[in-house]
Amino acid sequence: MCGIFAYAGGKDAVSVLVDGLSSLEYRGYDSAGVFLPESGAVKSVGAVDNLKKKLAQNSLHGTSGIAHLRWATHGEPTEINAHPHHNNNKDVWVVHNGIIENYKELREALKKQGCNFVSETDTEVIAHLISYNLAKLNDFEKAVTKSLNELKGTYGLAISCAKEPNKINGARMGAPVVLGLGDGQNF
Numbered sequence: 155m156c157g158i159f160a161y162a163g164g165k166d167a168v169s170v171l172v173d174g175l176s177s178l179e180y181r182g183y184d185s186a187g188v189f190l191p192e193s194g195a196v197k198s199v200g201a202v203d204n205l206k207k208k209l210a211q212n213s214l215h216g217t218s219g220i221a222h223l224r225w226a227t228h229g230e231p232t233e234i235n236a237h238p239h240h241n242n243n244k245d246v247w248v249v250h251n252g253i254i255e256n257y258k259e260l261r262e263a264l265k266k267q268g269c270n271f272v273s274e275t276d277t278e279v280i281a282h283l284i285s286y287n288l289a290k291l292n293d294f295e296k297a298v299t300k301s302l303n304e305l306k307g308t309y310g311l312a313i314s315c316a317k318e319p320n321k322i323n324g325a326r327m328g329a330p331v332v333l334g335l336g337d338g339q340n341f
């Protein structure tokens with residue numbers, strides 16, 4: 155288990171997210187990644203410095219986003235398995251610390267609903283599950299809540315949805331998440 159960081163506010167989210175990840179590095183990790191709803195995702199294997207180098211070659215920008223340091227439990231420490239993970243349409247993105255115990259059952263059920271899995275992680279089911287429930291409920295928060303009720307295991311989560319790009323949903327179960335509520339910005 156390693157670290158997640160998320161930001162929604164008025165500042166350049168890329169630098170806030172990278173600073174957030176740097177402050178979590180002491181926990182140990184094997185790969186890193188960020189997603190900004192306004193511009194996309196960048197992931198890398200190894201140190202946060204590798205992520206910084208890739209970000210320098212990309213034009214990621216925006217004022218909100220989610221970020222992750224991964225300590226692989228399900229799937230090798232590869233770029234594809236690095237977080238954030240997304241649904242088919244790439245409009246729901248998730249970073250996760252912990253282990254989803256019922257991911258195999260969920261994965262099989264979601265595959266039957268047309269979900270295409272690209273990684274070996276347990277985490278990817280969360281993005282597809284939220285997306286599946288979002289299509290039915292048409293409400294980001296309700297879709298997240300319903301999905302959390304279907305998960306078994308431990309999680310610290312930050313979730314970003316294209317429908318509401320300035321909102322991050324956070325959740326925890328058996329893992330800590332700290333909320334920082336600021337003036338015009340939240341962490």
Ligand code: GLU
Nearest residue numbers: 155224225227228251252
């Ligand atoms: N179980 C997830 C994975 O293997 C999350 C690992 C973590 O907590 O960093 O991708």
